[in-house]
Amino acid sequence: MGKILMKGNEAIGEAGIRAGCLNYFAYPITPQSEVAEYLSHRMPEVGGVFLQGESEVAVGYMIFGAAACGARVFTTSSSPGVSLMSEAISYIAGAQCPAVFVNIMRGGPGLGGILPSQADYFQATKGGGHGDYRLLVMAPASVQEAVEMVMTAFPLAEKYRNPVMILGDGLIGQMMEPVEFPEHLKSEPSNKDDWATNGMDTRKSKKRNLVKSLFLDPVKLNENNLILKEKYERMKREEIRFEPYNTDSDYKILIVSYGTMSRVCKTAVDNLKAEGIDVGMIRPQTLFPFPEDAVFRAASKKSCRMALSIEMSMGQMVEDVERCVHGRCPVKWYGKCGGEVPTPEEIMDVVRSYL
Amino acid sequence: MGKTFKRPEALAEQDSHYCPGCTHGVAHRLVAEVIDELGIRGRTVGIAPVGCAVLAYNYFTFDFQEAAHGRAPAMATGIKRVRPDLVVFTYQGDGDLASIGMGEIIHAANRGEKFTTIFINNAVYGMTGGQMAPTTMPGQRTTTSPFGRDVKDVGMPIKVSELLSALITPAYIVRQSVIKPKYIVKAKKAIKTAFEYQLERRCFSFVELVSTCPTNWGLTPVEAVKWAEETLIPYYPLGEFKTPGQAEGGFDAK
Numbered sequence: 001m002g003k004i005l006m007k008g009n010e011a012i013g014e015a016g017i018r019a020g021c022l023n024y025f026a027y028p029i030t031p032q033s034e035v036a037e038y039l040s041h042r043m044p045e046v047g048g049v050f051l052q053g054e055s056e057v058a059v060g061y062m063i064f065g066a067a068a069c070g071a072r073v074f075t076t077s078s079s080p081g082v083s084l085m086s087e088a089i090s091y092i093a094g095a096q097c098p099a100v101f102v103n104i105m106r107g108g109p110g111l112g113g114i115l116p117s118q119a120d121y122f123q124a125t126k127g128g129g130h131g132d133y134r135l136l137v138m139a140p141a142s143v144q145e146a147v148e149m150v151m152t153a154f155p156l157a158e159k160y161r162n163p164v165m166i167l168g169d170g171l172i173g174q175m176m177e178p179v180e181f182p183e184h185l186k187s188e189p190s191n192k193d194d195w196a197t198n199g200m201d202t203r204k205s206k207k208r209n210l211v212k213s214l215f216l217d218p219v220k221l222n223e224n225n226l227i228l229k230e231k232y233e234r235m236k237r238e239e240i241r242f243e244p245y246n247t248d249s250d251y252k253i254l255i256v257s258y259g260t261m262s263r264v265c266k267t268a269v270d271n272l273k274a275e276g277i278d279v280g281m282i283r284p285q286t287l288f289p290f291p292e293d294a295v296f297r298a299a300s301k302k303s304c305r306m307a308l309s310i311e312m313s314m315g316q317m318v319e320d321v322e323r324c325v326h327g328r329c330p331v332k333w334y335g336k337c338g339g340e341v342p343t344p345e346e347i348m349d350v351v352r353s354y355l
Numbered sequence: 356m357g358k359t360f361k362r363p364e365a366l367a368e369q370d371s372h373y374c375p376g377c378t379h380g381v382a383h384r385l386v387a388e389v390i391d392e393l394g395i396r397g398r399t400v401g402i403a404p405v406g407c408a409v410l411a412y413n414y415f416t417f418d419f420q421e422a423a424h425g426r427a428p429a430m431a432t433g434i435k436r437v438r439p440d441l442v443v444f445t446y447q448g449d450g451d452l453a454s455i456g457m458g459e460i461i462h463a464a465n466r467g468e469k470f471t472t473i474f475i476n477n478a479v480y481g482m483t484g485g486q487m488a489p490t491t492m493p494g495q496r497t498t499t500s501p502f503g504r505d506v507k508d509v510g511m512p513i514k515v516s517e518l519l520s521a522l523i524t525p526a527y528i529v530r531q532s533v534i535k536p537k538y539i540v541k542a543k544k545a546i547k548t549a550f551e552y553q554l555e556r557r558c559f560s561f562v563e564l565v566s567t568c569p570t571n572w573g574l575t576p577v578e579a580v581k582w583a584e585e586t587l588i589p590y591y592p593l594g595e596f597k598t599p600g601q602a603e604g605g606f607d608a609k
Contacts, residue, residue, distance in 0.1 A: 023437045049436045054462035058429040061422065061459075065433025068420045069400060069441065073433070091423050197418035197434075199441050201397035210412055212403075212421035 060088025090129025115339025376576025425456020
């Protein structure tokens with residue numbers, strides 16, 4: 001199959017289907033409503049399930065119910081909606097069920113705005129809901145990458161029996177780009193009969209399954225949290241993904257940037273290179289697990305005098321960059337968070353101001 | 356002579372955590388008997404609420420999920436939409452269903468989701484220690500209405516069966532009680548009918564059961580039955596409020 005021109009939101013919906021996920025529940029919210037609009041006609045075509053829930057709260061639990069009985073399921077939303085789903089996400093993580101959540105971020109806090117933002121970094125990577133849990137978080141920088149990440153997300157969610165979040169922004173959702181869809185994924189979660197409440201007859205078993213997150217015995221609750229922790233540690237060993245850019249050069253400044261913002265930064269890096277200024281860049285593709293070692297090594301390079309976290313937020317990822325740089329060099333932040341995307345010229349000026 | 360009364364296969368051999376005089380046990384048993392009689396244990400998934408019945412899964416012998424407070428109908432929707440062949444029921448109390456979960460139950464009912472809800476109405480929050488519920492009676496003392504429910508301040512108790520019956524979408528909505536044998540017989544029939552409608556993929560089915568909570572009412576089990584019969588049942592009348600056949604613009608069974 002060749003490349004086709006598609007809007008990010010529609011491509012994300014199609015990617016779900018290509019990943020073999022025929023179950024989608026959602027609630028409309030700008031700037032991602034096109035996913036639901038697209039799947040409202042596409043799911044019936046492929047014999048799948050489409051349902052518009054009454055709220056993001058309810059949708060979160062529709063996802064939980066479906067995931068708990070072993071179905072591959074996903075939803076898409078945007079920042080305020082993800083806040084409402086965060087309760088369910090905590091329960092899903094606690095009960096160890098696989099599910100995929102896509103957040104096409106818009107500016108906050110509160111109703112904020114409807115334009116692109118990256119202000120849900122903390123919510124996605126540090127919690128959002130209550131309790132000790134993590135999501136595997138992937139951040140696409142193009143429509144093509146959004147498609148690939150959505151398709152990778154399902155097997156990863158099943159591998160870890162943990163929710164996976166695709167953290168895009170309004171630009172990724174609204175932009176049209178050429179995309180090529182990888183082959184259909186056919187894999188089913190192989191171990192689901194061990195835990196899913198899919199009916200004893202379905203799995204020809206006399207043993208019933210329970211999906212729950214309540215452990216009144218403190219020792220057992222601690223044990224459950226240790227199981228979760230071990231999964232998150234395994235993610236750190238096996239799932240870190242990042243793209244280094246111009247890191248072979250003798251850069252004085254290292255940019256760390258992800259998603260839409262990283263594309264602008266790349267242009268700035270190219271333009272500065274043309275001026276004879278080398279800037280290195282690390283683009284985290286997974287935000288949790290964060291490419292800790294890559295950032296540490298890049299910041300430890302002899303020529304490197306400073307690391308610069310550039311994000312469409314008031315400084316969230318910068319805390320992870322500081323943590324990973326381990327004091328090897330100063331860490332600064334630059335960003336905007338109202339819906340404006342900083343231009344390459346702005347980034348170039350910021351870099352020049354530190355030289 | 357053979358055994359005429361035995362533990363249903365769907366009910367676990369397990370002592371319960373419910374208080375003396377609590378009628379959850381009766382409701383559990385009726386659900387288990389119906390599941391046995393319909394032969395559906397192997398394809399049934401129950402959903403436990405938050406509240407006293409959160410541990411209901413310890414007393415049944417089939418698949419169970421545990422919901423967040425009030426969200427059981429959304430979870431049941433998720434299961435039923437992706438696995439229409441499974442038999443799904445939610446088991447919810449009045450705080451769970453009529454307060455925090457009101458949105459979920461109304462929309463599930465209005466979509467005509469093909470699952471069954473068993474709604475235990477005992478006019479009080481149980482697990483959290485006897486606070487006022489949306490179904491608490493006028494003047495009823497609870498730990499958060501120590502002077503009695505003041506209806507001028509917090510409104511009248513919600514009649515959930517009547518409220519859901521106002522929806523136009525076809526449904527089976529019934530209220531019975533489990534406080535005395537004469538009511539229990541009818542409650543069992545209502546539960547069985549509700550599951551049968553689900554098996555026919557006909558409509559949403561809802562069984563409200565007027566129940567007791569002697570501990571949080573501050574009454575003995577015998578006094579609790581008397582209070583429920585004299586105070587709750589007159590306000591929460593028993594009977595069928597809606598059957599799918601009666602509904603205007605009824606939908607064909609799918």
